[in-house]
Amino acid sequence: MRGKFGLSGILFVIAIVVYVGNVLGILLTVILDSVSKRWYSGVLPHFLTTQWYAYVAQDHDIVNLLVVTFVVAFAVVLISILIAMPAAYALSRYEFAGKGLLLSLFLLPMIVPPIAYGIPLAMVLYKARLAARVIGVILANLVPIVPFMILILMPFIEQVGANLESAAQMLGARRPTIFFKILVPLALPGVFTAGILSIVKTISTFELTYLVAGGRSQTIVVALYADAYAAGARPPEAVDALAVIYFLTAMICLVVALRFVSPTQMVFKIR
Amino acid sequence: MSLGRRGGLVALLAPAVVFIVFLFIYPFLYGLVLSFSDPSGSFTLANYERFFGDWWERRTIWVTLWISLPVTVASVALAVPFAYYMRRGIRGEKVITFFLIVPITLGTVLVSEGMLTYMGPTGWLNQLLMAIGVVAKPVRFTHNYWGVAISLLIQGFPFSFLMLLGYISGISPDLERASQMLGASRIQTFLRVTFPLMVPGIAISFCLSFVAAFSVFPSAVLLGEPSGPTRVISISAYHWAFEEFNFNVASAISIVMAAIELLVISGVLVWRNRMYRGASIVGKG
């Protein structure tokens, strides 16, 4: 197919151009709008300004939003590695009764939509006085990430191979030594991949965070949604300025992530 | 030895099991119990009656399906030929997949916020359409059904596409060659070999895209008419939980949501098994 450009090739290129054009259009409008003064018509805004960023800085505690966003993302990743790693190890190394059931149980949070289990979860967290606090946001975000992590880690652990562990055992290594000296270093690329994908995912998770966050435990997406929702309360350019701040945060993480994983990998495992 | 092994197994699985029980199963059961209780805690079907008995609430199911099913079908239907076209890789694949992953990563909130301006009456899209002469007046893309549908498609298509691309590249190219050598044209090969082999992947990506589209929330609020035509089921659930503070009805709606999704997913899986009888035997596909 390479080099040959039939009708299907032309259609393909047109479709891709339309798609990419619209995505770029959406992103560029947000960016341009955030630095423009009264851009209601015309191809480009007439006056550029940074006043909306000053406005956002006054309106929100940007530093707190960023800190919460990253604290949540990193805490979720660290905790889920600690939970998922042993589970993934057990699931890929041992055969035991009820293994299939357990696996589908771990899969369930990835199939059920966040709103459906998020509302009861939020109620439980409110009752436990954990909601509207960073800890509650972290707990809620763990729900989709731990299963996701287990699914990514399992093939990596299977790849390490049980005979490598048997070999280490024959050489006189004890279980903990095998785990930390053989398995952990060899599965590290998998842990890294899973971690980076989870960070990107957590930063952009909206529904779950929205349902349990409040006040100073908001992440950037949630603040952005709240601003966009209360459209009349502030100038639209100011909303776009916050959108750009979120956009930059997420894009930096995405670009870093894409250095290590491919887009297909991200989606096939994401969600 | 056996006891030690079992002990080790329990220790390895314990954190994950505790996690899933406390953060997923317990809340879910809690919600299920709430949905069948009145505020005093005794059993009742009133919460479901309240949802199904009220036309305004009941219709959220149809509203949601009316948005999510066409969008999911369109996403997957578009994704299949694209994934097929790119199955052996093409030039510029990295750039293309980058632009596909961006809207997924950025999430609905940002895409919706951007669409409001970009597709608004004076936005670039309408300016362009009018400049080309396709339309005389600005088209209304936002604050209606189409705004929500487009925003879901912008995320649903790349999602299905990238999933299918990952799936299709796992199908051995020798199978297509074998089909050709047996006398099948390119179209026959697609219909008789490639497409049937893609069915399990299509089924999975349909299910996951549908789950995402059915629970549409932020874009239905920001880009649609949340008080009318795009009042989807998650808006209703949110409304009962956090505006009425009636957790019993809200739980009932959540349960209904989950039930509908499981229903659609099992329907898709039944279809898949019909289409692909070898599936259970082939395993990996």
Place this chain on the structure above:
Amino acid sequence: MKDFSRFTISEVTKRFGERTALAGLSLELRRGEFVTFLGPSGCGKSTALGCIAGLVPITSGKISIDDECIDDGRTKVPPERREFGMVFQNYALFPHLSVANNVAFGLKLRKLAKEAVAQRVDAALKLVHLDGYADKFPAQMSGGEQQRVAIARCIVLEPRLLMLDEPLSNLDAKLRIEMRYELKALHERLHVTTIYVTHDQQEALALSDRIVVMQTGRVQQIGTPEEVYASPANLFVADFMGFKNIWTGRVESARESGDGIEYSVALDGFTLKVRGAYREGDRRRAAIMRRLNDRREVWTAIRPEDVQLGGQGDNVVRAKVVQVEYQGQVSQVTAVAGRDTRIDLRPSAPVASGGTIEVRIPPEKVLVFADGEAG
């Protein structure tokens, strides 16, 4: 079986960018013939197969059957209309179809009546001894059984040409020999013109009417198994056909006799007498005589099986045994003679490692190559 009288492949070349994967392959196939493309991996044999099948577009050259041009680099008959059959290395069975439907795949495309399809599928499955397997799925079958399905799927269409791409390489040793035997029986029964690709010289020798030995995209020799085995055209073919002892040396003296050349070659530490039965007009004879006159380097080659333990006459050399590997009937012995000349032999008598032995290198079994570049 569809008939043809001339199947011509001429000067077929395939380049991938700068790299030439296949350089000017020319071959005339006879009807019913079993031809093997033999060579190490990357020699271009699979590319050649792909070109003939139409799966790989050719850069230049021409493939034609009688007066029908199949492919000349510009216009080509697409693979699906060539009426060739191909068995892939990994069998490429359709995992979503039962065995019967795999075999029926091509027949259904040809819009045959249902009964005719069923009948021919049954016959084909019987032919490969798979009656009773019709409703199984590929994943439920062993490698050998899948292999048979792949073959049945091709021959049921009665192709003009059957192509097999390393069909036995994924089978275990015992099954490989069984299937080899069956392939031979099948060919003798059906007489379908066959191109077989392998890197295994034993398979090639056992199955073929003719062997095409290839290396780095070029044909090294085309000949019957006997020709290729006994008189390899160059050092590469010799090496590939099991001439494990290859020594370089300088010709000291030479004498032409009626049906050959007799000469002595100075090796590293001893002198080798060689009697080459080269007929008048043999290009090797002429080349060797030229080299002899130049007193340039030559390559001598002999199979380990032809080296004798003990004996009298010419070329008896003392050698120190460095390694013995017991292989049942014979042992594989490596010895060192002269300064550092390795001699491999396969004696049936026991030999002690570390000891000294006398070996005889029969002069008439030694091949001499004047041109060693191909190796």
